[in-house]
Amino acid sequence: MQKSRVIISCLLALVLSCDSTHQKLKSLNDLKDIDFERSVPKHGLLLLHWFANVINIDNNNVLRLTFDPNTEDFGSHHYGNYENMLDPLPRGYRYFTVGNLYEETSNELPEYVLHPPVREYEGNNMDRILFRVTNSGVHIIDQVYLTQHYRQHEQQGTRYNPDHTYRISNSLLQQIRTFSVENNHMSLRQLRDRFHSNADDSQFRDIRNTWGKSLACLGLLLFIVIQEKHSKNKPIKNTPEKRHPSTVRRTTQPDYVVNMPDERYTLFYPNQSDQVHLEITTGGNGKATIVWRNVSRHKITEGAAVVLFQRDQEASSAYKLIMTSEGIYNTSVPLTEGLQVRLHKARRTCFFWTKLEEEICRGPEFQSPDPVSIADNAFLQLFVRDGKACARLFVKRSFRQWKSEFKQSWVGFYTSADRCTEDYEWWQWQWVTKFQQGPDVGDYNTLEYCSGLTIAPGVQTRFILKDYQETARITWQ
Numbered sequence: 001m002q003k004s005r006v007i008i009s010c011l012l013a014l015v016l017s018c019d020s021t022h023q024k025l026k027s028l029n030d031l032k033d034i035d036f037e038r039s040v041p042k043h044g045l046l047l048l049h050w051f052a053n054v055i056n057i058d059n060n061n062v063l064r065l066t067f068d069p070n071t072e073d074f075g076s077h078h079y080g081n082y083e084n085m086l087d088p089l090p091r092g093y094r095y096f097t098v099g100n101l102y103e104e105t106s107n108e109l110p111e112y113v114l115h116p117p118v119r120e121y122e123g124n125n126m127d128r129i130l131f132r133v134t135n136s137g138v139h140i141i142d143q144v145y146l147t148q149h150y151r152q153h154e155q156q157g158t159r160y161n162p163d164h165t166y167r168i169s170n171s172l173l174q175q176i177r178t179f180s181v182e183n184n185h186m187s188l189r190q191l192r193d194r195f196h197s198n199a200d201d202s203q204f205r206d207i208r209n210t211w212g213k214s215l216a217c218l219g220l221l222l223f224i225v226i227q228e229k230h231s232k233n234k235p236i237k238n239t240p241e242k243r244h245p246s247t248v249r250r251t252t253q254p255d256y257v258v259n260m261p262d263e264r265y266t267l268f269y270p271n272q273s274d275q276v277h278l279e280i281t282t283g284g285n286g287k288a289t290i291v292w293r294n295v296s297r298h299k300i301t302e303g304a305a306v307v308l309f310q311r312d313q314e315a316s317s318a319y320k321l322i323m324t325s326e327g328i329y330n331t332s333v334p335l336t337e338g339l340q341v342r343l344h345k346a347r348r349t350c351f352f353w354t355k356l357e358e359e360i361c362r363g364p365e366f367q368s369p370d371p372v373s374i375a376d377n378a379f380l381q382l383f384v385r386d387g388k389a390c391a392r393l394f395v396k397r398s399f400r401q402w403k404s405e406f407k408q409s410w411v412g413f414y415t416s417a418d419r420c421t422e423d424y425e426w427w428q429w430q431w432v433t434k435f436q437q438g439p440d441v442g443d444y445n446t447l448e449y450c451s452g453l454t455i456a457p458g459v460q461t462r463f464i465l466k467d468y469q470e471t472a473r474i475t476w477q
Contacts, residue, residue, distance in 0.1 A: 006066025022145065024167040026194060028175050031225050039164040040148050043123025044115050045225060045435045047099045048168065050148055050219055051129045052176035055141065065139035067133075069096040069183050075106030079130055085162045086145065088324070091246070092135050093142070099128040112181075112215055113157040118226030121222070128160065133283040144168040151272060179221040181214060185371050185379065185394055185441055188220055192421035193340070193365040197224050278306070278341045281328075286454040288335045288366070290318075295343065300325065304358060305346035308333055319345055321354050339366045374463045374472045378402060379444075380411070382461040382474040389413050391461045393435060396443055406432040408466035413451045416458045417475060427452040 025031050032164030036042045054074075067073035076098035086095060086344040093157040101114060102125060116122050132143040147165040177354060179191060185275050188207070192199050199207075199220065199452045211219030290306050300322060307319040308331055318331040333339070368383035371392070377399035391411045395402050412421065412429040430449040438446035454457060455476060462473040 022162070022165045022167045023114070024169055025146075025172050026169045027172055028221075028224060031172065032228075034166065036226060040146055040166070041123040041127045041278050042121045042222075042226065043113075043116065044127035044146055044148065045222060046116055046121055046218075047129055049130075049176055049179065050096070050110055050113050051144070052173040053180050053182070055173070057170065057174060057177070061174075063141035063144070063170060063173070065141060068099070068139070071132070072103065072105050074098055074108045075100050075103030076348075076383075077103070080387060083159055085132065085160055085165065086132070086287065087143070089132070093132050094135055095130060095132050096399075097128050101125050112218065117212065118210060130160070130165075145172065159418060176221065179217045181218050181385060182444075183379075183396075184217050185381070185444065186217075187441075188216060190365065190367060191220055194367065196364065198228060199223060209410055232424075273375050276343060276361055278340055278343060278361070280308075280335075280339050280363070280366040280382075282335055282455060282457060283330050286335055286384070286456070288318075288331050288333045288339050290320070290329040290331060290341045291327075292322065292329075292341070292343070295322060295325045296324065299343075301362065302343060303347040304360065305344050305354060307344050307356060309340045309342055310336075310338060319344070319354070319416060320347075321348070335366070335384050336386060337366060337368055337383055339346075340364070367477070369474055372472050372474055374465075375399075375405070378406075380461070380463045380472050380474065381460075382476060384455045384476075385450050387455055388450050389453045389455045389459050389461065390448060391430075392438060393432065393447040394441065394444040395447065397445060403433055406465075410464050411435075411449065412462050412464060413453045414460045414462065415453070415456075417460055419460075420466065421462060421470055 025034070033046075034040060036045070053398050054066055056066055067076070069076040069078070076096050077100075079095040079097040081095050089095065101109075107114070108133070126148045128149070130143075130145040130147055130346060134140045134142075144167070145165055146168055147160045150161045152158055164212035175195070178186065178194070186194070188199070188204050191197070197220070203223065203256050204216075204220075207219035207223060208216050277292065279290055279291050281289045288308060290308060292306050303321070305319045305321045306329060318329075318333050321327045340362060342362040343360040345360060346354050347357070364423070368381060371381035371394055374380045374393075377396035379394040381394065383390050383392050389405050391413075399405075409432040410429055411432060412424045413423060414428070428451050430451075432447070435447035435449045438444065438448040457476060459476040460473050463471050465471045
């Protein structure tokens with residue numbers, strides 16, 4: 001009898017474990033696979049965007065709540081999991097739910113969640129975020145779900161529908177945070193290129209007109225997840241492989257100026273391994289290096305070239321007719337933000353000249369590392385311009401006293417992490433108050449300084465608050 005009870009208990013645990021298994025969404029591409037409205041309402045994307053940005057994610061990828069669900073902040077409250085839809089609770093954990101717009105404290109949610117400016121995203125108060133946190137005061141989150149209540153005609157009361165419940169990974173939350181509507185230092189173009197979107201300038205205008213300037217990043221996220229997945233011209237997914245590209249000897253062909261029309265042609269392949277990979281990396285002496293992989297033999301036989309473009313079609317492009325499916329091309333163009341490699345059809349003409357034809361596909365624009373915080377209203381970024389290491393400060397416009405706060409602050413550049421803070425050259429540092437004015441970015445003014453140090457992997461910039469008191473550093477990868 002005792003043995004039978006043990007077997008029954010094990011089987012019951014197995015059943016509960018199977019019942020609580022839900023599809024895990026690890027990236028925006030996984031999120032695109034959800035058939036919104038038929039499963040979770042589109043409003044759930046707004047709720048998920050808010051949640052991803054209201055929590056804290058540290059450098060170790062640990063999630064922490066910034067509000068107290070025990071006091072029903074943002075309309076959150078305890079979720080009992082009585083139907084065993086989710087995993088059994090470990091000791092010291094509780095489930096909570098948030099997203100009920102009829103809760104008294106839900107008015108703390110942002111306006112775009114409470115009253116979306118686009119009607120199709122209004123929803124009907126069915127979508128929810130479920131999360132599991134520790135009972136301690138730190139409130140560490142280890143599970144997040146996007147779900148919805150059963151529809152009224154299904155006559156299931158207020159239960160959540162397990163068939164439309166999705167586990168949200170930390171990596172997906174990180175990606176969604178990139179589209180923050182506050183303190184976002186990335187332009188729509190940068191976000192588009194980072195996530196390989198196909199949005200063009202006219203669609204950017206539509207997004208801004210529909211969602212407004214302050215919610216444009218959110219609008220682009222929704223465009224990528226909802227609208228773009230139905231597009232016939234989806235961008236390719238760049239999937240780097242573990243193998244290293246073979247070295248290709250550079251020819252004596254000079255770097256020519258190219259001015260091609262901004263038309264996009266995308267390649268579709270029968271499986272993931274056949275997708276073209278294009279990228280810009282840091283080459284020797286601060287120059288741009290083109291890397292390509294997975295170019296089909298058919299395309300090479302027909303004639304193909306990798307072409308270097310400047311942002312916004314500025315013509316300072318180098319190109320190379322390629323003869324192998326993978327390789328590198330060390331250009332003579334100084335590395336700069338916004339450079340992009342594109343694959344074009346090409347053919348040899350007389351006297352061995354190369355004629356470039358229409359575009360096949362393109363890689364992402366080259367981006368510098370993300371900014372890091374140096375104060376509540378200021379950030380530091382290491383970037384590259386004309387092959388040289390540069391520093392950019394983002395200072396919030398409301399931070400009017402920044403000059404007095406940073407009057408003894410300076411930024412230094414170092415060839416490696418091994419160099420001590422005092423070990424710099426006179427042309428590798430500058431007082432913060434002497435930085436040059438840069439372009440405004442959202443709610444931030446920017447200030448820039450370019451050193452004479454050639455950019456290379458391992459180069460660092462460090463922010464020194466005063467004397468040699470370092471508060472932040474960024475390393476070029």
